[in-house]
Amino acid sequence: MSINREKNRIYINLNKCTGCRSCEIACSYHFSKTFNPEISSISVIRNDRTGDIKISINSTCDFCKDEDKPLCMKYCVSQALSII
Amino acid sequence: MKKEIFGWAGRILRINLTNGKQSIEPTERYTDRFIGGRGVGQWILLNEVSADISPLNPENRIIFGTGPLTGTLAPATCRLSIDSKNLLTGGVGSSNAGGHFAPELKYAGFDFVVIQGKAAKPVYIWITDGTAEIRDASAIWGKTTWETENFLQREINERVKVLSIGPAGENLVKAACIIVNGARAGGRCGFGAIMGSKNLKAIAIRGTKAVRVAHPEEFIKEVDKAWDTLNKCETIRRVRTKGCYSGIVRTQDTCTLPVRNFQDSHWEVEKLQRTMPSIFEKYKIRNFSGFNCPISCSSFYKVNDGPNKNLECEGFEENLGWDYMAKLDIDNPVALLKIQATCNQLGLDLDNSSGPIAWVFELFQRGIITEKDTDGLKLIWGDYNTVIKLIKKMAYRSGFGNILAEGVKRASEIIERSSEKYAIHIKGQDLAEGIRAAKGWALGVVVAPRGGGHLDGATMTGIQQISKEVGKARFDTPAAGDQRSYEGKAKVVFWFEKFKAIVDMLGMCYFTSLWMDINLLGPEDYAKLFSKATGKKITGNQLMQIGEQVCNIEKAFNTLHKGFKRKDDFPPKRLMKEAINSGPFKGELLEKERWSKMLDEYYNLHKWDKKTGWQTKECLEELGLVEIANILKKAGKLIEKTNKNLISDKLI
Numbered sequence: 227m228s229i230n231r232e233k234n235r236i237y238i239n240l241n242k243c244t245g246c247r248s249c250e251i252a253c254s255y256h257f258s259k260t261f262n263p264e265i266s267s268i269s270v271i272r273n274d275r276t277g278d279i280k281i282s283i284n285s286t287c288d289f290c291k292d293e294d295k296p297l298c299m300k301y302c303v304s305q306a307l308s309i310i
Numbered sequence: 311m312k313k314e315i316f317g318w319a320g321r322i323l324r325i326n327l328t329n330g331k332q333s334i335e336p337t338e339r340y341t342d343r344f345i346g347g348r349g350v351g352q353w354i355l356l357n358e359v360s361a362d363i364s365p366l367n368p369e370n371r372i373i374f375g376t377g378p379l380t381g382t383l384a385p386a387t388c389r390l391s392i393d394s395k396n397l398l399t400g401g402v403g404s405s406n407a408g409g410h411f412a413p414e415l416k417y418a419g420f421d422f423v424v425i426q427g428k429a430a431k432p433v434y435i436w437i438t439d440g441t442a443e444i445r446d447a448s449a450i451w452g453k454t455t456w457e458t459e460n461f462l463q464r465e466i467n468e469r470v471k472v473l474s475i476g477p478a479g480e481n482l483v484k485a486a487c488i489i490v491n492g493a494r495a496g497g498r499c500g501f502g503a504i505m506g507s508k509n510l511k512a513i514a515i516r517g518t519k520a521v522r523v524a525h526p527e528e529f530i531k532e533v534d535k536a537w538d539t540l541n542k543c544e545t546i547r548r549v550r551t552k553g554c555y556s557g558i559v560r561t562q563d564t565c566t567l568p569v570r571n572f573q574d575s576h577w578e579v580e581k582l583q584r585t586m587p588s589i590f591e592k593y594k595i596r597n598f599s600g601f602n603c604p605i606s607c608s609s610f611y612k613v614n615d616g617p618n619k620n621l622e623c624e625g626f627e628e629n630l631g632w633d634y635m636a637k638l639d640i641d642n643p644v645a646l647l648k649i650q651a652t653c654n655q656l657g658l659d660l661d662n663s664s665g666p667i668a669w670v671f672e673l674f675q676r677g678i679i680t681e682k683d684t685d686g687l688k689l690i691w692g693d694y695n696t697v698i699k700l701i702k703k704m705a706y707r708s709g710f711g712n713i714l715a716e717g718v719k720r721a722s723e724i725i726e727r728s729s730e731k732y733a734i735h736i737k738g739q740d741l742a743e744g745i746r747a748a749k750g751w752a753l754g755v756v757v758a759p760r761g762g763g764h765l766d767g768a769t770m771t772g773i774q775q776i777s778k779e780v781g782k783a784r785f786d787t788p789a790a791g792d793q794r795s796y797e798g799k800a801k802v803v804f805w806f807e808k809f810k811a812i813v814d815m816l817g818m819c820y821f822t823s824l825w826m827d828i829n830l831l832g833p834e835d836y837a838k839l840f841s842k843a844t845g846k847k848i849t850g851n852q853l854m855q856i857g858e859q860v861c862n863i864e865k866a867f868n869t870l871h872k873g874f875k876r877k878d879d880f881p882p883k884r885l886m887k888e889a890i891n892s893g894p895f896k897g898e899l900l901e902k903e904r905w906s907k908m909l910d911e912y913y914n915l916h917k918w919d920k921k922t923g924w925q926t927k928e929c930l931e932e933l934g935l936v937e938i939a940n941i942l943k944k945a946g947k948l949i950e951k952t953n954k955n956l957i958s959d960k961l962i
Contacts, residue, residue, distance in 0.1 A: 241596065242596075243596070244596065244597040244598055244599035244603075244606045245598060245599060246599035246600065246601060246602055246603050246604070246606070247410070247601055247602060248383070248602045248603075248604065251381070251382070251383050251602060252383060254520070255383060255526070255530070258520065259526040259527075260520035260521065260522045260523075260526075261381055261382050261383060261520060261521040261522075261523075262417065262518070262519065262520035262521065263417070264417070264518035264519075264520075265520075271468060271469065274459070274491050274492045274493065274624060275456060275459075275460065275492065275622065276622060277595045277596060277598070277610035277612065277622060277624070279596075301383065301537070301604075303537075303541065303550070303604040303606075304597065304606070
C-alpha cells in the first residue's frame, strides 16, 4: 500500500468499533516489539454504561512504516479503520 | 543481573485484608509446573486452604490470575481466572471472566492477586504499576456494580478497569458473582459472596507497563496464524455477526434447553420465534468485545420504546436463553434484557440465580408452595415481572428471597415437603444446562469438579455432529459426533477436561479453541504460542499432561474437603427417571446403567478407583503429583492398590 503521509489519514468508523483495543497493542508492537497500550499512537476509550466509544490517534503515528499496512488496521476485524 | 522473564509479569501480589499487609512473590515459583491462570490458582488453593476452612472463613483465599499470553496480541487473551473454595459445594471453585480487567492487571505488573483475610470495614483495592493500596469503600458499599464502577472511574481515572460485587455479594447470596466491566461475570461457585465475606467491594486497576515476549517476530507469526484460523472459521463469523446467543437455535434443535426447571428440553417453537436472535437486532447499538477479542460474542443494547425505554446494557451470552428464557418460560426479549441488566447490577450469576427461582415456580405449579410461602406472589411461568421481583428479593435476602439466596439444595432442605425432588443440582450447585439429550455433554457437566457447568470436560462434538473420521483422528472414537450415544464419550470428556485447563492456564478464551468448532485452535497451536512468548519450549502433548495435573489437583481438593465419591458423579435422579417430552429427542433420558458404564470408562482413563471414584497412588505418581498422593494418604483418602484392569482399559 502506498501511503502519502502528508495527504492520507486513518479514517475511524466509530459505529463499527467494538472497543476491543487490538489496534492499541498492535500499534505498540510496531514501536517497541512489546505489548503496551500506553505507548500506542491510537487510543480507544469505551464507556460500558452508554456503549459510547472515543478513539484518538496522536501525532506519533507513522502509518507503520516498513509494514504492508498500518497494524491497527490489520488487526481490526470489525474494519472500523481505513485509509483515506 | 536480574533474570529476564517473558510472557509473565513475574510478580504475584499478596494482600492480607485482616492486617493490611502486602507482599510480593515471584510468579516463577509456580509457572514451570502450572503455567498460569487456573493451574497456579488451584495449586495455591490446594496448598493454602485446608479442609477445616469454610468458604466464608477469612483464611479462604480468592485468587485472581492471568496467563503468559494475557495482554499480548494472541487473540482473545482477555480471560481472568478466579479460584477459591466453592460456597455452594464446599469443594473446589473456579471461575473465569472476560472483559478488560486481566490484561490491565498484567500491564500493572502483576500476574496474580492472592487475597486472604477479612477487612475490618468495607474496602476496595487500588492497583497501579507495581503498587497496591487498600482504600475505604464506605461510599460504595451497598451500591450496584454499575454505580461502583462509575464511582471508581470518576474518582480515579476513566481508564481504570474494575471488578466488583453488588448487593448480592455483600449479602452473602450463594448465587452472587463477580462482575467485570459491569457485564462480564465471574460466575458460579458464589465468588461474589466470598469477596463480600472479606468486606472487599472492588478491585480497580490501571497499568502502563509492557508485556514482553521472548521471540517477538516468531511470536507474531504464530499470532497471525491464530487470527487467520479464527477469521476463516464459519462458527466464529456467525458469533461475530449474530452473537453468542445465536447458538440458541442449535440448542433447541438438539434438545439441550432446561425448559421450565428441566420439565422438558425442547421449548415451544412459537415461544422461541418470539425470542430469536434476529428479534434483538432492533435494540443493538454495536458489537462489544473483550480485550483484543476478534470474536466479539457480546453486543451493546439500547431499548427505545415500551416500559423499559432507555434501558442500556451489554449482553448477552447463550446462558440467558437457558437460564431465564427456557428455565422460566420467558418469551419477551426486552424482559430478558432487563433481567440481564438487573442481575449484572446486583451482582448475580444468571446460572445460579435462575436455579432457585425456576425451582419455586415449579413448586408453585405443583401446589407444593402457595402465596403464603412467597410473600403473596403468584408464580406463573413466564411472568417476568414476578421473576424480577424475586431476583431483587434474592439479592437483598428480603422475605422469601432469603430462602432463594441459599441455592436449590439448601433451600429444599429448608422448605422440605419433598421439594428436593425438583431441586436440580450437581454436588450442591444449581445445574444450568439441559443435559439429557447429549451424553458427552452430560458426562462433562456432571463430573465437573466445581459442581456442574459445561466449561470443564463437556463436549459439543455430539451437538456439532462431527464426522466419524474426525472423531477417530482427534479423540480416538468415531462415535464422538453422535450425541445420543454413550459410546466413546468418556474418552472425549477426558480429552476436553485436560484441554480446557490449558486454555485457562494461558489466559485465552475457550471460544478460540476446537471446543467451539473442530477447525479452531488445538493443543499444538497453543503450545507454539506459549513457546514463542515465554521462550520455554513445550509440545501440545506436554501441555495436555499439565492439564491432566490440574484436573487432579481439583479432584484432590474435592476429595479432601468434601469427600465426593462415585455417587456424586451421577446426574440428578430426575434426569435419570423423566424423559424429554417433546422435540426431536423426545424420550431421551440418562439411563443409570449406561451412565455407570460410561463412568467406569471415565475413571479408567484417569486411573481413578472405580469403586470410590477417588484417585490412586499410581495415577498421581505417574503425573508427578507425589505431594498430592501424600496429602490424600495422610487424610486416608488415597487408593493405594493398583487395579490391573485400570491399565489394560487405558491401553484400549
